[in-house]
Amino acid sequence: MSEHIPSHLSGSAVFISGSLSITALPEPVIERIGGIVERALPVLIGDARGVDRLVQRHLADRDIAAVTVYCSGEEPRNNLGDWPVRNIPSSGRKGTAAYHVPKDAAMARDAFSGLVIWDGRSRGSLANIHRLAVRRCFTMIWFGPEARFITLRSDSDRESFIEAHPCRNL
Numbered sequence: 141m142s143e144h145i146p147s148h149l150s151g152s153a154v155f156i157s158g159s160l161s162i163t164a165l166p167e168p169v170i171e172r173i174g175g176i177v178e179r180a181l182p183v184l185i186g187d188a189r190g191v192d193r194l195v196q197r198h199l200a201d202r203d204i205a206a207v208t209v210y211c212s213g214e215e216p217r218n219n220l221g222d223w224p225v226r227n228i229p230s231s232g233r234k235g236t237a238a239y240h241v242p243k244d245a246a247m248a249r250d251a252f253s254g255l256v257i258w259d260g261r262s263r264g265s266l267a268n269i270h271r272l273a274v275r276r277c278f279t280m281i282w283f284g285p286e287a288r289f290i291t292l293r294s295d296s297d298r299e300s301f302i303e304a305h306p307c308r309n310l
Contacts, residue, residue: 153182153208155247155277157268158191158257159284165194168289169257169282173198176255182206184247187216188240191257191265196220212243237264244268253278260285263307270307273298 154176165173173195176183183199186192187209199207200221207223209216212230219225228246232238244264248254248271256272258265258281269292272279279292281301292298 151252153184153251153253155184155251155254155268155272156191156195156256157186157244157247157254157265158195158282159259159262159265160188160190161259161262162191162194162257162284165191165198165257166282166284166287168287169255170198172255172280172282172289177202177204180206182208184208184210184251186240186243186247187211187218189218193218193220210243210247212240240264241267245271248272248275248277251277253280255280255282257282258284266305266307269305270302273302 183206185195185207196218197220207221208226209219209223210226210228211217212228213234214227216225228243230239230242232241244267248268251272254272254277256265256269256279260283269279269281273292281290281292283290290301292301
């Protein structure tokens with residue numbers, strides 16, 4: 141865990157991320173987020189459109205307080221619940237995917253587990269899955285093309301997934 145994470149997040153935070161192209165949260169994903177909330181697990185979320193904004197809206201509508209929004213730059217693009225913000229410096233050019241890589245890497249480093257809502261194409265979401273896998277984090281992936289969850293629980297699960305879905309964006 142990063143020393144910059146509030147102490148109430150240490151050891152249990154869930155990094156929720158996903159594809160920019162997704163415009164609605166599938167019901168099984170909403171149920172999974174409900175389980176995270178019921179267990180009072182803190183959520184780490186980015187500030188992008190797509191899944192980040194959808195999950196933020198879902199959590200804000202339920203007045204969930206245990207959320208930290210990560211952003212590159214000084215102000216988050218989205219912070220619908222007015223939650224604490226963690227600003228991650230970036231040397232990438234603003235407006236590019238590279239600009240957001242340090243932010244995503246920080247969330248993966250600070251998380252205990254992950255929930256990724258993936259459209260099957262997004263390289264950023266795939267990179268987040270790989271970042272969590274490298275840390276041996278329990279990760280649930282909503283695989284949109286097949287409308288099902290993929291669970292990365294064991295080293296074998298992680299190795300099989302990484303072999304089937306290589307990533308060069310880390």
